[in-house]
Amino acid sequence: MTTFDPDTQQAFFLPSAVRNRLGELESDPLFVGLAFELLLRKQAHRQFAAVPHSYIRRAYGRRVHEAMKELCEYGFVQRRPYLAPTSESVNWNWANGYITSKEKAAIENGEREGRCYSYKIDEHWMERSEWVVHKVKKSDVHGNTWNRVFDTFKAEWDAEIEADESIISALNGVEDPDWRVLSLVNHRLTYNWQGDTIGRRYTTFNTMKSEYRQYFRVGGERLVELDLSSSVFYHLFATLHSVRDAITNAHGYFSYGALRFFACEAKKRDSSLRAAADRTHHYYDGTKKSTDYRYNGYIDLSPFIDAATDRSDTDFYELLAEYMSDIYEHPTRELAKTQANCWVNQDDYVTYERGGETKTNWKRHHLQRKITTFQHKGSGIDTTFRPMEADGVNLMEEEARMMLGKVQPEVEDRLGTTALTCHDALYVPASKAKDAKRVMKEVYNDEYGVAPDIAVEA
16 A cells, blocks of 8 residues: 655645635645644634634744635634633633733733634535545645745654555545544644643544554554453452452452452552552551451452453453343343443443333442442352442553553563554554564563453454
8 A cells, every 4th residue: 555655745634615716715725724724623613713813823834824814704714803711711821922911911901802713614614515635745835835834843752653545535525524633644743642641641643533543554564453351440450469469368359348448548649559559468468367357258359350351251341241130131241331430430320221221320329339249158248349449540540550651661672663552552563463462461460460351453
């Protein structure tokens, strides 16, 4: 397949009506394309989006601002004055240099709108158009103009990734244009955001729709996805397994009191799953173990640990569905997955089945207690297992800690290849997939003593 070369061409989403009338516009097609890219980034195809003049000029340049005004004059884009509704919005624009201190004061005093308009792609033209991908060639643009425009876009996330030319035809006619896909195709406006994101890394590649990832290549090879099955629950049960020597009895059953202690520790502010496990290990190791077991009973978690890892052929959600059989008329894997995710995220609703239909109840009731109740037959004691309430945020932080801090670097170092993360999955060139899966299992096994089940998807 032919590779799209972003050094000699750039691709932009345009409504077909605009593409058909590019010859009538004074603005160069390059700047019209960049103007629509900005509008799509701001979701202006769905609603009015506020964009300060200075932002357009600073981020995209004067000629893109002029193209935006011309699109408004032709009626392709609607524009109306916008007054920043909150002090946070005004302060953000001022702190980032998009409005001056004088403009900030004028807005706060209600004297002006601060040279800011809100834009929206006109619905009339959208109804008569479809989204098409328009390519602008470097040979059709003055060399200095091309270099000056695209030298301003620096990728924060650098990877040797290319796109097939066939992605252009796949994007033609889509109902919901995803600007991030073309950003990566064009090798610009990519980003690597790892701020207040529970440790996860958000890039252009992993925030686009999954159906488009098949068109990207590394080193000319198609990418293969290595996906951890029931990842969040793997990290929960694998973490518990890693400290089981301190919180199990001679039969391998887990202390219910220790599990409750673990859940409470994990929910503490500024805590983590790993830290909670270490504190639980320290607290229960030794004399406290025998005392705790005397009063709190035991729980056999081996079936759940096995199902959440590669120790069993039973899928974790299928196992959970079996425990739901006396509550649901027709428990399925998908229903169990939905319930489990509500459970671990501590949502305020649960799903249930009545009359053969799945319904939603916005209040917690006995269903959660019923599903989380497991009985150790030998003890005759019913206990409620709730370490899943260790907070889904901490579970995803543990997932990110392993994937970004250990798994991805180890795969890249040992195999000498680029590996792209997508939260609980890793994308590698097809020729490296088998070895990458082996390395991933080794890294997880070294950390927890058990490895996850990893699905390979082309």
